[in-house]
Amino acid sequence: MMEIVTLAHGAGGRLTERLIENLFKKYLNNEYLQQGDDGAVLSLPGTKVVFSTDSFVVNPLFFPGGDIGKLAVYGTVNDLAVMGAEPLFLSLGLILEEGLELSELEKIIQSIAQAAEKAGVKIVTGDTKVVEKGKGDKIYINTAGLGIINTPNNPSGKKARPGDKILVNGYLGDHGAAILAVRENIPGDFTSDCAPLNELVKSIIHEYPVHAMRDPSRGGLAATLNEIAKQSNVGIELWEEKVPIRPQVKTLCGYLGLDVYALANEGKVIMIVPPEIAEKALEKIKAHPLGKDAAIIGEVKEAPAGLVYVKNRIGGERIINMPLGENLPRIC
Amino acid sequence: MMEIVTLAHGAGGRLTERLIENLFKKYLNNEYLQQGDDGAVLSLPGTKVVFSTDSFVVNPLFFPGGDIGKLAVYGTVNDLAVMGAEPLFLSLGLILEEGLELSELEKIIQSIAQAAEKAGVKIVTGDTKVVEKGKGDKIYINTAGLGIINTPNNPSGKKARPGDKILVNGYLGDHGAAILAVRENIPGDFTSDCAPLNELVKSIIHEYPVHAMRDPSRGGLAATLNEIAKQSNVGIELWEEKVPIRPQVKTLCGYLGLDVYALANEGKVIMIVPPEIAEKALEKIKAHPLGKDAAIIGEVKEAPAGLVYVKNRIGGERIINMPLGENLPRIC
Ligand SMILES: Nc1ncnc2c1ncn2[C@@H]1O[C@H](COP(=O)(O)OP(=O)(O)OP(=O)(O)O)[C@@H](O)[C@H]1O
Ligand SMILES: Nc1ncnc2c1ncn2[C@@H]1O[C@H](COP(=O)(O)OP(=O)(O)OP(=O)(O)O)[C@@H](O)[C@H]1O
Ligand SMILES: [Mg+2]
Ligand SMILES: [Mg+2]
Ligand SMILES: [Mg+2]
Ligand SMILES: [Mg+2]
Ligand SMILES: [Mg+2]
Ligand SMILES: [Mg+2]
Known part of the structure; x- marks a missing residue:
């Protein structure tokens, strides 16, 4: 029998716990996420921190060259990078539609894990909600990201000068x-x-x-x-x-x-x-x-x-x- | 004529810009958001930072005692607080359903602004996506939050002891x-x-x-x-x-x-x-x-x-x- 996401997976009880243990902690494995607390305690060396967020609702979920998981990681990594920051940590917020196949979710989480590895960032905290069939489209993802600035250069959209x-x-x-x-x-x-x-x-x-x-x-x-x-x-x-x-x-x-x-x-x-x-x-x-x-x-x-x-x-x-x-x- | 959210509001062009200027920057007004860059540059005094996220899909959007906007602010503020952190900054990721009335969105953004004021946090960066009618339910909100720990006490779910x-x-x-x-x-x-x-x-x-x-x-x-x-x-x-x-x-x-x-x-x-x-x-x-x-x-x-x-x-x-x-x- 095909296993699917149900509303109970989003209710904060036993099934939510199972997703967290068997998917998120398994694939996104790192010391912060393992704690399982309400947030991640980070040390951010440096005085300037950059904070950014994007949600991802791409359709289709898989396409030549990528998928929604990769996009969700690289998208926020790139917003931090163009601010002159070194991306370090991401949060991961999932909105799942009831009926999503767990195997498809697993593929996306694996892709997120791979992308995070490649970009050198860690998913340190997350959240998972489930909406009824017909109130979503399989999966929407939000990532927020933290990076540190360790160069005196800080580019900004305000700094373009004639001749540049x-x-x-x-x-x-x-x-x-x-x-x-x-x-x-x-x-x-x-x-x-x-x-x-x-x-x-x-x-x-x-x-x-x-x-x-x-x-x-x-x-x-x-x-x-x-x-x-x-x-x-x-x-x-x-x-x-x-x-x-x-x-x-x-x-x-x-x-x-x-x-x-x-x-x-x-x-x-x-x-x-x-x-x-x-x-x-x-x-x-x-x-x-x-x-x-x-x-x-x-x-x-x-x-x-x-x-x-x-x-x-x-x-x-x-x-x-x-x-x-x-x-x-x-x-x- | 009633103004509503259209798919173009989520396409990153002129209508997205209008939402950002007329709603987000207007009500969530602060020096970080005004920059309009790809992320917010923050200074986080202290060595330990807490990072947390939650998405909000509550139905109905307005209910006795609150609304989805208040929930989205207080929910993440509370996860930071129970980690022993002082909440400072939030990101705001919106997933809007095509057809949402702009006046309803405005009420929610006003509520977010009020709640942020009350909790003493600033919305410093955000993102807005729009999905087709029938692929969402008016509005889903993600917030991620940053706080700093400035007490030596750091409670954790691991630290309950017999007798407590x-x-x-x-x-x-x-x-x-x-x-x-x-x-x-x-x-x-x-x-x-x-x-x-x-x-x-x-x-x-x-x-x-x-x-x-x-x-x-x-x-x-x-x-x-x-x-x-x-x-x-x-x-x-x-x-x-x-x-x-x-x-x-x-x-x-x-x-x-x-x-x-x-x-x-x-x-x-x-x-x-x-x-x-x-x-x-x-x-x-x-x-x-x-x-x-x-x-x-x-x-x-x-x-x-x-x-x-x-x-x-x-x-x-x-x-x-x-x-x-x-x-x-x-x-x-
Ligand atoms: N999609 C996810 N990816 C990574 N970690 C997750 C994900 N969803 C939940 N977690 C982690 O699981 C733990 C429990 O999350 P949960 O959302 O239940 O906590 P909460 O935010 O305190 O509760 P609520 O969401 O009801 O306010 C947290 O440590 C959280 O970081
Ligand atoms: N809901 C919102 N609340 C507050 N600020 C927002 C919101 N949506 C967008 N913004 C702000 O508007 C500006 C433009 O956001 P936008 O999402 O278009 O940028 P981007 O993330 O670089 O692009 P993309 O989302 O296409 O990757 C940013 O400064 C962003 O913080
Ligand atoms: Mg950008
Ligand atoms: Mg972006
Ligand atoms: Mg949560
Ligand atoms: Mg919470
Ligand atoms: Mg909590
Ligand atoms: Mg964006």
Whole structure:
């Protein structure tokens, strides 16, 4: 008989206990979680701590290049990393739908454990709730994360300056394309870029004074650059031919009527750096496996303040607006 | 026209931005959230940090004595407090169902802001996702919390010792009863005990060496004491006549066929303390508004190890098992 999640698994009694012992403590095994107390007692060496959270509701749960478990770990790891922090600890909040197969839950917890190992973080505390069939969609995951800052550099969306160069560590839009292709049943070679960016970011941030850094997740490059243009009150110019986008991703966007710049990424980082270090930082990024297709894709301008636009080789320009996003639900 | 949450509110674009500006930053206003970066940079004075998380899926969203927003703040505040920590910062992860009225969301965010103010914590980072109609239930909330320990006392479920007395700060089962009464449409005077325990706990923990401390939330007193009995490998004896339970709550439990000891609480703390300080600690608890109905309800025994039982005045005994909980879905 197939074992499934029942409402009693979320009631804090014997079945909740069984999930905690047989799944969470087993796979996410570490000294903090083993305590089984109401929270984890941590020592956080350093004076500056970064705290971030994301929930994950991606549909489907498994897709080429990843799954909701990996996303939940790397997503929060990446938000900490782009704040200049070394990610250390995550919490794990699960909302399970009644009827979810325990074997599927187990696969997701295994994936979370693997991803945490790879990113060098520990899941130290968690929570599990169950909702009735039809009030969820198998599983929703929240992670919150803690990291410590141990460099004097602290990038922020407010610090982009005219003249700064805009770097990205590789092809844009792969995650969004992979999810949409599975969902719309479109054949082709689409794989999510889902990856932990902390190591790559660390190799740069300790050496170069990055002004602004952000992971272009939901809303993609378009949302991220619009946010920074606004926060820093600068213009941002993109060079169309320099933005790394796979041909099949461009084709898919044409087919679905989507702006490729608005597609989500889960293993990309945008770094905005002073011009004099841009080439050296690019070389350093390229030396990392997650940065081999990196490129300088544009430049910060004084005007038009708050706007992002893209220029092509023959001088054509168009504004890249903050996306509306109505066609891209549950991408992460 | 009634404004509602749409899928685009969760896509990371213009509508997400609008929610963040017009609701979250407006009501949860503080210097950290205003930054709008990928995480909050915090300074956490002290060497020991406590980290905890809970998700909230309570149904209905509003109930006598509270709402999902208050629960989400106080729930995590209380887990930090019972770890001996002073709660400082929370993250806020929302999973909204398409179609949720913005006015209802606004009421919940206002309630969160009020509760955070009352508990003395700040919401410093957050995330908002939207799922399709029928894949959620209006709103699910996750909070993760950070607190610092600044007392040498660090209670743990492992530290209950034979002879220790068991204290509770008031009537048990009020939250569970309030939710069930609304849901089953049972008339009567039922109000959730939903409250932040950090101030009460602080007044005790700095003065008395509390061995074990826990908030008896899902699974109630039964789950909490069973956990501690197991973690500390001790027996726990309860004195039936001493456990504060309101008559109407007892009646409701009889009517619904539920064990009153398994009902959830959201403003109660169990403290297990050395016998020599029990009476003094009780007096101190009673001096606090959240502790005026406090009582000493039992004692830790050497045997039977790992078991909880209740004794009545005429010597009758029964085992209090870890509840199964199949009748108590979505209580918090
Ligand atoms: N999904 C999970 N992953 C890792 N650990 C978990 C998970 N769910 C629960 N735990 C751990 O199990 C223990 C019990 O969690 P539980 O949520 O029952 O405690 P609580 O928050 O005090 O209760 P409540 O959620 O009713 O308020 C805690 O130590 C918690 O960290
Ligand atoms: N419910 C919320 N409450 C408080 N702040 C929020 C909430 N939702 C988002 N925010 C804040 O808004 C800003 C943008 O959040 P957003 O989730 O879009 O960023 P992100 O996590 O980098 O992107 P993604 O979620 O796509 O990975 C952050 O500063 C975040 O803390
Ligand atoms: Mg981000
Ligand atoms: Mg994120
Ligand atoms: Mg919990
Ligand atoms: Mg809790
Ligand atoms: Mg608790
Ligand atoms: Mg987010």
